[in-house]
Amino acid sequence: MTLRPEFALIERIQKAAGGSSRVPLGIGDDAAGLACRDDRETLVATDMLLDGVHFVVEECGPYWAGRKALAVNLSDLAAMGGRCMASFVSIAIPRNWNAREADELMRGVLELAAKWDCPVAGGDTNSWDGRLVINVAVVGESIEATSIRRAGAQVGDVIVVSGALGGSIYGRHLMFEPRLDVALQLLKLARPNSMIDLSDGLSSDLWHILKASHVGAVLEQKLIPVHEDVRHHADVVNLSSQPAFAHALHDGEDFELLFTLSAAQWETLRQNWKLPIALTKIGMIVSEEACRIVSETGESKELVPGGYVHRFG
Amino acid sequence: MTLRPEFALIERIQKAAGGSSRVPLGIGDDAAGLACRDDRETLVATDMLLDGVHFVVEECGPYWAGRKALAVNLSDLAAMGGRCMASFVSIAIPRNWNAREADELMRGVLELAAKWDCPVAGGDTNSWDGRLVINVAVVGESIEATSIRRAGAQVGDVIVVSGALGGSIYGRHLMFEPRLDVALQLLKLARPNSMIDLSDGLSSDLWHILKASHVGAVLEQKLIPVHEDVRHHADVVNLSSQPAFAHALHDGEDFELLFTLSAAQWETLRQNWKLPIALTKIGMIVSEEACRIVSETGESKELVPGGYVHRFG
Numbered sequence: 001m002t003l004r005p006e007f008a009l010i011e012r013i014q015k016a017a018g019g020s021s022r023v024p025l026g027i028g029d030d031a032a033g034l035a036c037r038d039d040r041e042t043l044v045a046t047d048m049l050l051d052g053v054h055f056v057v058e059e060c061g062p063y064w065a066g067r068k069a070l071a072v073n074l075s076d077l078a079a080m081g082g083r084c085m086a087s088f089v090s091i092a093i094p095r096n097w098n099a100r101e102a103d104e105l106m107r108g109v110l111e112l113a114a115k116w117d118c119p120v121a122g123g124d125t126n127s128w129d130g131r132l133v134i135n136v137a138v139v140g141e142s143i144e145a146t147s148i149r150r151a152g153a154q155v156g157d158v159i160v161v162s163g164a165l166g167g168s169i170y171g172r173h174l175m176f177e178p179r180l181d182v183a184l185q186l187l188k189l190a191r192p193n194s195m196i197d198l199s200d201g202l203s204s205d206l207w208h209i210l211k212a213s214h215v216g217a218v219l220e221q222k223l224i225p226v227h228e229d230v231r232h233h234a235d236v237v238n239l240s241s242q243p244a245f246a247h248a249l250h251d252g253e254d255f256e257l258l259f260t261l262s263a264a265q266w267e268t269l270r271q272n273w274k275l276p277i278a279l280t281k282i283g284m285i286v287s288e289e290a291c292r293i294v295s296e297t298g299e300s301k302e303l304v305p306g307g308y309v310h311r312f313g
Numbered sequence: 314m315t316l317r318p319e320f321a322l323i324e325r326i327q328k329a330a331g332g333s334s335r336v337p338l339g340i341g342d343d344a345a346g347l348a349c350r351d352d353r354e355t356l357v358a359t360d361m362l363l364d365g366v367h368f369v370v371e372e373c374g375p376y377w378a379g380r381k382a383l384a385v386n387l388s389d390l391a392a393m394g395g396r397c398m399a400s401f402v403s404i405a406i407p408r409n410w411n412a413r414e415a416d417e418l419m420r421g422v423l424e425l426a427a428k429w430d431c432p433v434a435g436g437d438t439n440s441w442d443g444r445l446v447i448n449v450a451v452v453g454e455s456i457e458a459t460s461i462r463r464a465g466a467q468v469g470d471v472i473v474v475s476g477a478l479g480g481s482i483y484g485r486h487l488m489f490e491p492r493l494d495v496a497l498q499l500l501k502l503a504r505p506n507s508m509i510d511l512s513d514g515l516s517s518d519l520w521h522i523l524k525a526s527h528v529g530a531v532l533e534q535k536l537i538p539v540h541e542d543v544r545h546h547a548d549v550v551n552l553s554s555q556p557a558f559a560h561a562l563h564d565g566e567d568f569e570l571l572f573t574l575s576a577a578q579w580e581t582l583r584q585n586w587k588l589p590i591a592l593t594k595i596g597m598i599v600s601e602e603a604c605r606i607v608s609e610t611g612e613s614k615e616l617v618p619g620g621y622v623h624r625f626g
Contacts, residue, residue, distance in 0.1 A: 024354070025354070025460065025462065028463075028525070029393065029460075029462050029463050029464075029525075030358060030389040030390075030392040030393050030463070030509060030510060031356040031357055031358035031389050031390060031392075031393045031395065031453070031460070032356065032357045032358075033354040033355070033356055033393075033455070033459075033460050034354070034355040034356075034357060035351070035354070035355070036349035036350070036351060036355040037349070037351050038348070038349060038350050038351040038352075039351075041337070041338070041346040041347070041348070042346070042347040042348070042349040042355065042452075043344040043345070043346060043347075044344055044345045044347060044399070044401060044434065044435060044450070044452060045343060045344035045345075045435065046401045046403055046435055046436060046437055046448075046450055047403070047437050048403035048404070048405060048437045048439060048446070048448055050405055050439055050441050050443070050446075052441065052442065052443075053439060053441050076343040076344050077343075077344060079343040079344075080342065080343050080344045080346075082344065086357070088357060088359045088450055090359055090360070090361035090448050091361070092361060092363055092446060121357065122357060122358065122359055123359060124359055124360050124361045124448075126361060126363055126366060128363050128365065128366050129365065130363070130365075130443045130444055130446075131443055133361070133363075133405060133443075133446050133448075135359075135361055135403050135437075135448035137357070137359055137401055137448075137450040139355075139357060139452070140344070142346070146346075147338065147342075147344070147346050149338065149342050150341075150342050150343070151342075196343060197343060212341070212342075
């Protein structure tokens with residue numbers, strides 16, 4: 001690594017990073033300075049994305065790798081009932097990359113950062129002999145006085161999911177839109193008792209809520225919204241060996257919001273919901289600490305967390 | 314990568330992470346929740362450390378790699394006149410590591426985090442085929458209402474450095490203590506006009522202050538505190554080709570504090586300084602936007618930033 005190219009990249013990022021009244025001190029000092037509110041919870045999420053594990057940069061290109069690294073963190077903020085303030089981007093660039101590839105990566109970050117008013121306020125750039133690594137940390141704050149957590153699901157709560165699930169591997173795992181607008185609109189209309197974003201897959205992420213809340217769930221299979229990507233790629237996903245709804249349950253990286261709220265709050269929400277992203281009731285929270293799914297023929301089975309299996313590398 | 318070992322590591326970190334009243338929500342949700350003050354600047358620093366670039370883990374072991382990754386960030390907070398609140402640790406672990414090695418790495422992080430009351434409040438763990446990567450982000454706040462920045466040095470300011478410089482390669486670049494206590498004590502006694510931590514080397518880091526403040530400096534060579542490591546390892550560093558003070562000027566990774574303040578403030582500070590870490594006046598801020606160094610024989614030369622040359626990899 002030499003000093004000059006690294007510093008030039010930082011300067012290009014600095015010029016493009018944008019600003020915000022919440023970030024009085026951005027890139028260029030030993031740390032960034034943020035103006036936080038003491039009547040809000042300051043939220044911090046971080047994720048490290050690795051070439052060959054979370055994406056294959058030779059296939060998707062630097063732009064989508066960079067975009068995904070920010071997007072997964074914005075999805076985490078949305079899942080807390082939060083909005084963003086600033087992002088921090090650390091990258092280890094393969095030594096054989098040229099400036100254009102590094103710029104493309106940062107364009108993926110910066111365009112999404114601009115869209116959601118989450119200026120890049122700091123980070124770290126290195127080059128090395130290894131594969132691309134991107135770590136993003138985002139700082140945000142709860143929209144209301146406190147955040148929405150995984151713990152808090154109440155017996156009798158309705159379980160709701162945004163969007164449609166499954167088959168993200170065909171592109172959505174890179175190109176998804178973090179559901180910050182869903183979280184904001186949701187909190188205007190109703191207060192979820194618990195929330196998470198779907199990164200590991202519905203069956204695993206619901207299990208995180210159940211475990212944290214010490215409750216169980218009953219899902220109705222016919223209500224699970226299956227994304228059209230699953231059927232569209234039916235030849236590839238081999239629907240004969242695994243039915244479409246199983247992809248919706250276990251595929252992972254949907255980055256939709258999964259939340260629970262009282263039946264009364266759900267009724268209010270359902271009647272007033274105006275965003276084009278569907279909200280679907282998929283089941284109920286129950287006291288028995290297990291997760292069951294009821295098939296279209298009325299058969300009830302235990303739903304085992306599918307776990308997250310890395311598809312690459 | 315499999316789910317189970319990764320989650321077990323997270324659970325072990327969670328148990329050992331400690332807590333703080335400033336971190337109402339630590340590890341275990343989509344994001345951490347911090348209680349920030351609106352009468353302080355919230356500070357965020359982040360650094361990505363790579364095996365073969367910032368350390369060689371086969372030589373130093375996982376403990377010191379982990380410790381360094383947090384320490385460099387705490388040094389950044391100190392340089393802002395800040396104190397810490399929480400740290401966020403993302404790691405990409407080589408697939409052939411065992412649990413003991415991962416635990417050793419986290420012990421290096423957690424022991425330093427406990428010492429400085431900077432609980433690990435979140436992060437991300439992955440394993441992969443590449444070399445070890447550690448990214449740490451720290452969140453802190455300014456000790457006073459605002460932070461001390463690189464910009465702000467005034468013509469007539471005294472330039473002061475903590476500790477002694479040079480030869481960090483012989484161990485201090487891994488084992489240094491971040492100067493959070495120096496920053497705290499300093500702000501009790503005086504208010505620096507500008508400050509930075511010495512990561513790239515005195516000649517480079519001073520240049521950052523000068524550039525940001527639109528001023529120049531004159532250093533006195535005989536005042537530069539040369540660390541005993543330089544002379545102790547004189548056989549290795551080849552003092553015949555490069556004098557000892559040149560190592561103090563250019564070596565880098567000293568992680569001491571460099572700051573400027575008025576002559577009156579320096580007098581107050583000097584008379585009341587009680588910490589065992591020396592503060593040394595090394596020069597003055599001048600209006601001419603250049604950096605000059607005056608030798609022991611009175612010869613004045615321009616001091617060129619030595620730049621940071623990675624020693625490994």
